[in-house]
Amino acid sequence: MGIIEFDNTKKYDLILLGRVAIDFNPIDYYKPLSESVTFKKYLGGSPANIAVGMARLGKKIGFIGKVSDDQFGDFVTNYFNKEGIDTSHITRCTNGEKLGLTFTEILSETESSILMYRDSIADLQLDVKDIDEDYIMNTKAILISGTALAQSPSREAALKALALAKKNNVKVIFDVDYRPYNWKNDDEIAIYYSVVAKESDVILGSREEFDLTEQLIEKGRTDLETAKYFHSQGCKVVVIKHGKEGSTAYTNDGNQYSIKPFPVKLLKSFGGGDGYASAFLYGLFEGLDIIDCLELGSASAALLVASHGCSEDMPDIKSVKEFIADSKKKYGDMIARA
Ligand SMILES: Nc1ncnc2c1ncn2[C@@H]1O[C@H](COP(=O)(O)OP(=O)(O)OP(=O)(O)O)[C@@H](O)[C@H]1O
């Protein structure tokens, strides 16, 4: 039994709530996006990427989201169906809202960025009437992706899902997932992120994302202060990521575990967080020790930042374990264990 006690009688392991979008990553990279001509289309959206990652790791996955009523909405739901992800609670917009589009710029071997088109966006039209208690009752855990809190009606839908999860003893995972595009101001970020974080059993975020969350509580906290605060609110695991510097998990029994990134040739700096979340959470559902969950997450993240895509390149557990074994053979047993 791991640190999170899941109800293993439930139909789903995890139901994720948030955006499904599309990534367009350049085939002709190492140049400004303005000069790229050819792109590869992938399913995208951080929670959608995590859903694909966890399905490929063998977990039973559901999703609550809103997509455009057009061919791009068809593309993403068909992709989910092909990956074995339940789409019964993915609904279509009725007023022409569009699916989010993300264009990745791979400028050089060390510089990349994303350009997100998110006006009149479909995913933020998720509504409280789309949140079904019977669906939520049937999962071990829900994952709320922070961007779903950026605007109404999605904001209230996410908070309703949170309330129903707590009511039905469904564990809550909060992936802070900060994308600036749809937020009105820092106060709203702090208000809504902290409301969800305080109710969560597991929180995953970068240092910057925790700073945004805590700005109306206390500024300038250390990672340990942040972790202790959310443990005092009932959170069991706080994971704080520091990009290529690695990450640390703080558990509510007072222990902390750090992991470093696995060495890879970076192609794009995006996707690591989604690969990390999928494999780390897989480890939690498997009841693994936290350090082993971190190792899986760090390995999957490394594979993703070395890949051209995100969802499409999510690894199965065999690939993750082979990568870890190869890395240990090449660099030594303690390669990632800080
Ligand atoms: N250059 C790198 N080489 C190897 N691993 C990396 C590199 N950069 C990031 N990672 C891995 O990816 C993990 C998550 O990256 P990061 O901290 O940037 O999270 P994030 O901002 O949520 O990612 P994303 O860009 O997917 O949203 C890191 O903790 C690390 O394990």
Ligand SMILES: O=C(O)C[C@@H](O)[C@H](O)C(=O)CO
């Ligand atoms: O999170 C997004 O909406 C963009 C993703 O689809 C993209 O793959 C990325 O940046 C991964 O974190």
